[in-house]
Amino acid sequence: AQSVTQPDIHITVSEGASLELRCNYSYGATPYLFWYVQSPGQGLQLLLKYFSGDTLVQGIKGFEAEFKRSQSSFNLRKPSVHWSDAAEYFCAVGARYGNKLVFGAGTILRVKS
């Protein structure tokens, strides 16, 4: 069965500090992987996506993610967090681009000044 695990429900980091949000997936085929951010009152916004190629993927807002097949992971990183990054982040997996997605439980990021 397809599943996505985000082990951290909440993470708090100081502004300017680095960030890593963890994501592990279970998928029977080659996965299409996504990271989305959800802010209150706004729809999910795609940060980045991966299917093949370079395992380090660059996204918007300074985010990047690294695909590690051996660990079934797709962790999201940012070198320096800004207060505006406070939001909920979802990792998701799908069979292809534009298809239905299986989401992780989400990680709520709090940024302290």
Next chain:
Amino acid sequence: GAVVSQHPSWVICKSGTSVKIECRSLDFQATTMFWYRQFPKQSLMLMATSNEGSKATYEQGVEKDKFLINHASLTLSTLTVTSAHPEDSSFYICSAPDRGNEQYFGPGTRLTVT
């Protein structure tokens, strides 16, 4: 970028009544749209796939007679919650992929059943 809208953004209805939620792709056509449900502090769970011109495909455990989906046109899908009960209170989100398979999410509809 492409935009997907939902209407209403929030709705309160009485138990036993029905409520309709609209999902529109504003500047692209979508033959497929997806409906998700998000409980407080939980993840999004796929409810069904809405297909223009054909019946919706429901995920296991989702009652198709309770959650009626109609993909009326290439830019509009509707989700009707029939005979709503308090346990149907949730956040309903739709998404739609454009021709390039870039997927866009609506802002969600908060349903509260009293």
